[in-house]
Every structure is written in structure tokens, then in C-alpha cells.
Amino acid sequence: MRRPRVRVPSAPALAVGLFLLALVVWALAKGVPFLDTQAQAVYATPTGQPAAQISLPGKGGHLCTTGIEYGPQARYVEITTRSKYPLGPIGLEVRAPGYRADTTLPARGPQNGVLIAKIAPATREVGGGTLCVVNHGRHRVIVFGAPPGRGTSAASTTTLNGKPSPTQVSITLLTSPSASLGSRLGAIFDHAAAFRPVTGWEVWVLALLVGIGVPIAIAVALASAAAEDELPRPD
Amino acid sequence: MSRARAIPSRVPLPRVRRPSLHAIRRIPRPLALLLVVAALLSGAWSLSTAQMQGPDEMDHIAYVAHLAETGKIPSATTGNAPYAPDQGQALFSDGWLRLLENRAVRPPWSALSERDYRKYEDALPSGAPGRGAGPNSVGKNPPLYYVYEAIGWKLTPGGHFFGRIFVLRLFSGLLLLALVTFTWLLAGEVFRRRLPQTVAAGVVALLPMDGFMSGIVNPDIMLAAIYSLFLWTAVRTCRLGLTWQRAVGLSVITVAAVLTQGRGLALVPVLPVALIVAWLRHRQGLRDTVVSAASATATVVAGFVVYRLASAAAGGGAALYGGEVNLGNSSVFNVRQMLSGIWQFYLPKLDQMAPRIGPAIGYRQLFVQQYVAGVFSSFDVYFPYWVYDLVQVFAGIGLIALYSVLLLRRRAVIARWAPAIILATTALVLLLFLHVASYRALVNGSNNPLIVGRYLLPLGPILGVAAGAILAGLPRRAAAAVGGLLLAGLLMLSLGGLGLSLERFYA
Numbered sequence: 001m002r003r004p005r006v007r008v009p010s011a012p013a014l015a016v017g018l019f020l021l022a023l024v025v026w027a028l029a030k031g032v033p034f035l036d037t038q039a040q041a042v043y044a045t046p047t048g049q050p051a052a053q054i055s056l057p058g059k060g061g062h063l064c065t066t067g068i069e070y071g072p073q074a075r076y077v078e079i080t081t082r083s084k085y086p087l088g089p090i091g092l093e094v095r096a097p098g099y100r101a102d103t104t105l106p107a108r109g110p111q112n113g114v115l116i117a118k119i120a121p122a123t124r125e126v127g128g129g130t131l132c133v134v135n136h137g138r139h140r141v142i143v144f145g146a147p148p149g150r151g152t153s154a155a156s157t158t159t160l161n162g163k164p165s166p167t168q169v170s171i172t173l174l175t176s177p178s179a180s181l182g183s184r185l186g187a188i189f190d191h192a193a194a195f196r197p198v199t200g201w202e203v204w205v206l207a208l209l210v211g212i213g214v215p216i217a218i219a220v221a222l223a224s225a226a227a228e229d230e231l232p233r234p235d
Numbered sequence: 236m237s238r239a240r241a242i243p244s245r246v247p248l249p250r251v252r253r254p255s256l257h258a259i260r261r262i263p264r265p266l267a268l269l270l271v272v273a274a275l276l277s278g279a280w281s282l283s284t285a286q287m288q289g290p291d292e293m294d295h296i297a298y299v300a301h302l303a304e305t306g307k308i309p310s311a312t313t314g315n316a317p318y319a320p321d322q323g324q325a326l327f328s329d330g331w332l333r334l335l336e337n338r339a340v341r342p343p344w345s346a347l348s349e350r351d352y353r354k355y356e357d358a359l360p361s362g363a364p365g366r367g368a369g370p371n372s373v374g375k376n377p378p379l380y381y382v383y384e385a386i387g388w389k390l391t392p393g394g395h396f397f398g399r400i401f402v403l404r405l406f407s408g409l410l411l412l413a414l415v416t417f418t419w420l421l422a423g424e425v426f427r428r429r430l431p432q433t434v435a436a437g438v439v440a441l442l443p444m445d446g447f448m449s450g451i452v453n454p455d456i457m458l459a460a461i462y463s464l465f466l467w468t469a470v471r472t473c474r475l476g477l478t479w480q481r482a483v484g485l486s487v488i489t490v491a492a493v494l495t496q497g498r499g500l501a502l503v504p505v506l507p508v509a510l511i512v513a514w515l516r517h518r519q520g521l522r523d524t525v526v527s528a529a530s531a532t533a534t535v536v537a538g539f540v541v542y543r544l545a546s547a548a549a550g551g552g553a554a555l556y557g558g559e560v561n562l563g564n565s566s567v568f569n570v571r572q573m574l575s576g577i578w579q580f581y582l583p584k585l586d587q588m589a590p591r592i593g594p595a596i597g598y599r600q601l602f603v604q605q606y607v608a609g610v611f612s613s614f615d616v617y618f619p620y621w622v623y624d625l626v627q628v629f630a631g632i633g634l635i636a637l638y639s640v641l642l643l644r645r646r647a648v649i650a651r652w653a654p655a656i657i658l659a660t661t662a663l664v665l666l667l668f669l670h671v672a673s674y675r676a677l678v679n680g681s682n683n684p685l686i687v688g689r690y691l692l693p694l695g696p697i698l699g700v701a702a703g704a705i706l707a708g709l710p711r712r713a714a715a716a717v718g719g720l721l722l723a724g725l726l727m728l729s730l731g732g733l734g735l736s737l738e739r740f741y742a
Contacts, residue, residue, distance in 0.1 A: 008712070009712075010712075011430075011711045011712050011714070011715035012715065014712055014715045014716045014719065015430070015715035015716065015718055015719035016719065017719070018716050018719040018720050018723070019719035019720070019722060019723045020723075022719070022720055022723035022724070022727075023723050023726065023727070026723075026727045030727075030731070031730075031734075034734060037738075039738075039742060041742070042341050042742065044341065044343070044345065045330075045339065045340045045341045046330075048333055048337065048339075048340060049337055049338075049339035049340060050339075069345060069347055069348060071345060071347070125345055125346060125347040126347070127347055127348075127351065146333075150332055150333065150335070151333055151337060151340075152333070153328070153330055153333060154327040154328045155328045155329070155330075172339075181738060181742055184742065188737055188738075188741045188742055189741075190344070191341075191342075191344040191740075191741035192282050192283065192737065192740070192741045193282075194342070194343070194344035194345070194346075194348075194349055195286060195342070195343070195344070195349055195352070195397040196282070196286075196397065196398075196401050197398050197401055198282070198401075203282060206275070206278055206279060206282065207279070209275050210275050210276065210279045210730070210733070211730070213271075213275065214272050214275055214276065214726065215726065217268040217269075217271055217272050218268070218269075218272060218437065218441075218722055218726065220264075220268055221264070221265040221268040221269055221272075221433055221437065222265075222430075222433065222437075222715070222718060222719055222722065224264045224265050224268075224429075224433075225265045225429040225430045225432070225433035225434075226429075226430050226711075226715045226718075228429040228430075229428045229429050229430050229711060230711070
């Protein structure tokens with residue numbers, strides 16, 4: 001009785017096969033979930049991250065920041081607050097030349113974290129805007145901001161009831177509070193192309209070359225090198 | 236009878252054929268493909284890392300700008316405007332400084348902000364762009380890399396600031412291609428088979444830190460390329476024999492390293508070792524030996540003169556170089572304490588040892604996290620910790636495999652003793668140099684241990700050859716399988732790092 005012959009793959013086939021198999025397994029196990037990661041779609045961060053506190057008085061206290069840019073994709077405003085007492089209504093006055101989108105967040109219980117308010121987007125990109133946080137409640141509210149120094153923006157000033165505040169309010173403008181990275185690849189590549197002599201499409205082309213072309217090139221290099229070693233040496 | 240003839244173990248000098256144009260045109264396919272891979276990855280790193288966010292990148296750019304516009308090295312200590320008006324506007328008003336090491340902040344990317352910046356830039360008086368007055372924290376660096384980048388600065392069409400950063404980063408990318416090419420040539424000197432050679436160069440092309448550092452403006456990538464050129468030339472000299480031309484070549488490369496970065500000084504002690512090994516390998520006659528030694532010495536002296544001139548241009552005397560040659564207070568330098576610190580960097584503390592001074596870092600942070608796997612941007616883009624754990628496990632397996640292969644194939648290693656000595660000496664001298672510089676900094680009261688993963692970039696070719704050596708010691712099919720998996724792992728790290736960088740800056 002003949003025993004079945006087991007074909008052992010050649011060295012080039014082994015190198016390329018294992019290389020591609022490892023990549024495919026990694027792409028399925030880690031790459032796809034990474035692209036499916038839900039995160040905020042940021043439109044702009046006109047000021048620094050929340051690391052200091054500004055005490056905003058109640059009954060109409062105004063905390064205003066200048067030098068903000070709005071646009072069609074700026075649909076949400078995020079600020080960070082803290083209050084020991086129930087939070088009264090918080091008004092957001094969103095203004096820029098030819099653009100106004102005021103909104104009010106309803107009263108809620110004691111708060112310690114981010115507040116996200118939906119705003120009507122501008123029809124076009126517009127600079128020189130302001131954003132005022134108005135405390136319509138009875139109690140003081142802590143609004144988080146960036147302390148003076150490297151984290152602040154020189155293009156932006158903050159005033160508390162009309163008086164300059166050294167701490168700038170931390171503001172993040174969002175396109176969406178939650179969206180997958182994969183669904184935003186086009187926007188991400190457009191952002192990467194900004195301030196560079198390339199377009200978002202060219203970044204797409206490079207991404208495809210890196211994601212598909214690079215593995216193929218390495219596989220061919222491995223196969224070519226392993227096949228060369230299989231040849232008898234001309235001595 | 237000459238002395239050379241009297242020694243039976245002498246290896247005769249082979250005749251060297253000049254490479255024909257045909258041979259130059261015929262770049263081996265694996266190398267050509269690896270160069271394409273390196274170029275694509277470098278370009279991707281350049282785009283995925285926001286401008287001026289690499290380690291000290293804003294200062295390196297200011298150095299290039301100052302040198303290109305004034306022909307002078309910026310001062311490290313004096314001046315009242317570290318950055319030129321165009322760079323200052325970008326950093327302070329447009330938010331690029333706020334972005335640094337601040338993961339919650341994004342760079343400006345709207346068309347409006349780009350137009351506004353361009354308007355500001357166009358309104359600047361001619362002669363203002365690029366002319367910062369200092370002080371510049373990297374002004375102590377020697378000028379070779381910045382001279383090279385100044386060519387890119389001058390050649391940028393339109394002369395706009397961000398366009399120039401784009402071109403400067405492309406120039407850094409070219410140095411990765413040089414690094415891959417010289418590693419390929421070095422591995423070709425060491426291995427007879429193509430696969431180990433390909434994997435050695437592939438390791439360098441795919442190592443995430445190599446791609447990242449070639450995608451930003453930083454002299455470390457040039458130092459790595461110069462190290463790879465030195466290693467290839469030294470090993471080749473050992474094979475072909477020491478001539479005065481090759482001695483001069485090695486010395487010029489050493490001088491280039493010293494004029495690129497303070498850490499290039501670590502190549503100086505390797506130069507005599509390489510020359511002695513090459514001489515021992517062939518044992519030329521007395522006259523040839525004297526001429527070679529004199530040529531090398533003359534070149535190093537000429538390099539020293541260039542260094543003094545560059546030093547004078549930087550403001551004189553000890554202005555060039557920083558912690559690498561700054562002895563600080565020598566009375567606090569304690570060799571026993573330093574050796575104890577080096578021991579504890581790699582191994583558990585012994586009972587009789589005093590605790591190591593400085594932050595609690597060790598080989599894992601330096602080799603695994605910051606070099607093999609990588610930490611990107613200005614340390615604010617990094618992998619989840621399980622990735623570093625996994626890389627540490629595989630690095631340990633790799634070390635055991637290398638040790639086993641060297642032991643099992645010791646006859647082959649002994650036959651290649653010359654390259655082995657040069658590679659080992661280069662690695663050990665650089666590591667010792669880094670530890671001494673780190674100890675000096677710490678013992679003089681600094682909180683910064685001055686030892687980070689990117690300083691290990693010059694070891695890339697040696698890492699590649701070590702990987703190739705493991706493969707060369709395996710049967711062909713096993714070598715092919717291990718080589719495929721190794722390059723797959725490094726590519727995963729590179730693609731993962733690129734994804735994390737894009738997410739941090741542009742999502």
C-alpha cells in the first residue's frame with residue numbers, strides 16, 4: 001500500500017505564506033477592530049486641554065472666549081464643568097461675523113465632567129468668532145480651562161464678566177460625539193494633508209500603497225531572496 | 236622575503252574590479268523592493284506626524300532655517316527670539332506649540348486657518364522668514380545634518396514655511412534609504428545567502444523607529460546612516476585589505492559622524508579598532524601600514540580643525556555638543572557608582588549595591604519600548620502595554636536564538652572574526668558612551684537621564700545582521716519561515732504606529 005506523499009512547501013512559499021498569513025490574522029484581529037473604534041470626531045481645539053479652573057458666578061455670569069473658528073462641520077461644543085449643587089441652565093452664545101448659533105443646555109443635577117451641546121453649523125468657514133458660556137443657574141459653576149503658559153492660544157482671549165481671565169476656557173468643537181475611525185478615514189486624510197503641499201486624495205493613494213503595496217513588495221522580496229538561495233551556487 | 240610572505244596565515248589581497256555601469260543598474264530585486272518600502276513608510280510617517288511634533292523638531296527646524304538664511308549656526312545661549320516670525324506665528328498663535336505632548340489638542344487643519352497663515356507669511360518683510368535670533372536649545376549640535384537639510388530649505392519651491400518642513404522631512408527620508416542600502420551591503424559582506432541579507436536590510440527598513448525618525452527633522456537618522464556606512468566600509472576593508480585610501484575613507488566617515496551629532500563621538504574609538512583588525516587580517520608591509528596610519532591620523536586631525544572652525548562659528552570653545560562631552564563636576568564622578576548603575580539598568584540589584592540614581596528606567600524602556608517597538612511623536616504616541624510585553628518576549632527569544640546559533644556555529648563565527656569584532660565593538664562602545672553620558676547628567680543633578688531609544692538608531696544595522704545571523708544558522712525552510720514572520724511582526728508594528736499617530740493628530 002502506497003503511503004500518501006506529504007508535500008513540504010518550498011522555502012519561498014513558506015516565507016511568503018507565513019508572512020501574509022500573519023498579516024491577515026493581525027489585520028482581522030486588530031486592524032478591523034481599530035478602524036471600528038468609536039471616538040469623538042474633533043473639528044477643532046481652539047484652546048488647551050482642561051487643567052485649571054474658572055469659577056463662573058450664577059445668575060447670568062458670562063465667560064467668553066474669542067478667536068474661534070466655526071464651519072459647516074462644527075456641530076457640537078464641548079466644555080468641562082463641575083458643580084456641587086444642581087446645575088441650572090447653561091447658555092452657549094456662539095457668534096462669528098455673519099453667524100449666530102445660541103443654545104441652552106437644560107438644568108441638571110450636580111455635574112462633574114464634559115457637557116456637549118449641539119449647535120447649528122455655519123454655512124461656511126468663518127473666523128474671528130466668540131463663544132460665551134452663560135450660567136443662568138443660582139449657584140457658581142466651575143468651568144475647566146487651560147492655565148497660562150504653553151497650553152494656551154495666543155490668538156484667543158478669555159473674559160469673565162468682561163474682565164480678562166489668564167485661564168482660557170477649554171473648548172472642543174466636534175463634528176460628531178461618536179463615530180468610527182474607519183468611517184472618517186477621508187476626513188482624517190484631509191486633515192493630514194492640511195498645511196502640506198499634498199491633497200487628501202494623494203494621502204489616500206499613499207495609504208493604499210502602504211497598506212497593500214508594502215506587504216506585496218516585502219512578500220516579493222522574501223520570495224525572490226529565498227528562491228535565489230535555492231539556486232546552485234556558481235563556484 | 237617580505238614580512239607578509241613569512242606569515243602563512245596571511246590572507247592575500249584580492250583584486251578589486253571597478254563596478255561597471257551595468258552592475259550599478261542591476262540593483263538586486265530584494266534591495267530595490269526594500270528601498271521602495273522604506274520610501275513609502277518614511278513618507279507615511281512624515282504625513283502622519285504633525286509638523287514640529289517630533290522630538291525637539293521645532294528647534295531642529297529653527298537651526299536649519301537660521302543656518303540656511305544667515306550661513307551661521309544659531310547660538311545655544313544668547314538671543315531674544317528663539318524662532319523666526321513665520322515659525323513663531325505658527326507655534327504661538329496658530330496652536331502648534333499647544334499641540335506638543337498634549338493629546339487632547341489637534342493641529343489646525345481648516346482651509347481658513349491655512350489661508351490666514353499664508354496671508355500672514357506673505358505680509359512678512361523679505362528677509363524675515365527663517366531668521367530667529369536664538370537661543371536655540373539644539374544650537375550646541377554640530378552642523379553637518381543641518382547643512383544637508385539647508386539644501387532642502389533653499390530648494391523648496393515657493394519658500395513657504397510649511398512647504399519647507401515637508402521638504403526637510405523628505406530629505407530625512409533619503410537618509411533612511413541610505414541606511415537600508417548600507418545595511419544591505421554590510422549584510423552582503425557577512426552572509427553568503429540572500430535571505431539573511433534581505434532580512435537584515437528588511438529589519439532596518441521596517442523598524443518603526445527608523446521610519447518615524449526618517450519622517451521628521453532630526454539628526455539622529457543621519458547619524459544612523461553614517462554608522463551603517465562606517466560598518467560596511469570597515470567590514471569591506473577587512474575583506475579587501477587596508478590601503479591608505481580605505482583608511483582615509485573610514486576616517487572621513489568617522490569625522491562625518493562627529494560633525495553630525497555628539498553621539499557620533501562614540502565612533503572615534505571604533506576607528507582604530509577597525510584599522511587594527513583590517514591590518515591583522517592581511518598584515519601589509521611596514522611601509523603600507525605607516526602610510527595608512529598616517530593617512531587616517533591626518534584625516535582625523537583635519538576633521539578636528541573643521542570641528543574647531545564649526546565650534547568657533549557656534550560661539551566658540553565648548554559651545555558645540557551638550558551632555559555627550561560635558562564632564563560637569565568631575566569630582567562627583569564615581570566609576571563604581573556608574574558601573575553599579577549600569578548593572579541595575581539590565582539586571583536586578585544585588586544586596587551590596589546602593590540604589591541606582593535617576594528615574595526607574597531600565598533595558599525594557601530603552602530597548603523594548605523606545606527602540607524595537609517604538610514611542611512616537613514627542614513620546615505622546617505609544618502602543619498599549621501588552622504590545623511592549625509581547626515584543627519583550629520575542630526579543631528575549633531572539634537573543635536566546637542568537638546565542639544558540641553563535642554557539643552551535645562557532646567555527647563559522649571564528650572564520651568571520653573580523654566583522655564580528657567590529658560589529659560587537661561598535662555596539663558596546665555606543666552603549667557604554669550612552670551610559671557614561673547618562674550617568675554624568677544624573678550625577679550632576681539633572682532629572683533627565685539623557686538616554687532614550689532613538690539614540691540606539693545607529694545599532695540598526697547590527698540588529699539587522701544579528702537577525703540575519705539567526706537565519707543563516709537555520710536550515711533553509713526554517714530560515715524562510717522565521718524571516719517571513721519576523722518581517723511580518725515589524726510591519727505590524729510600523730502599520731500600528733502609523734495608525735496610532737494618525738488617530739492622535741488627525742481624528
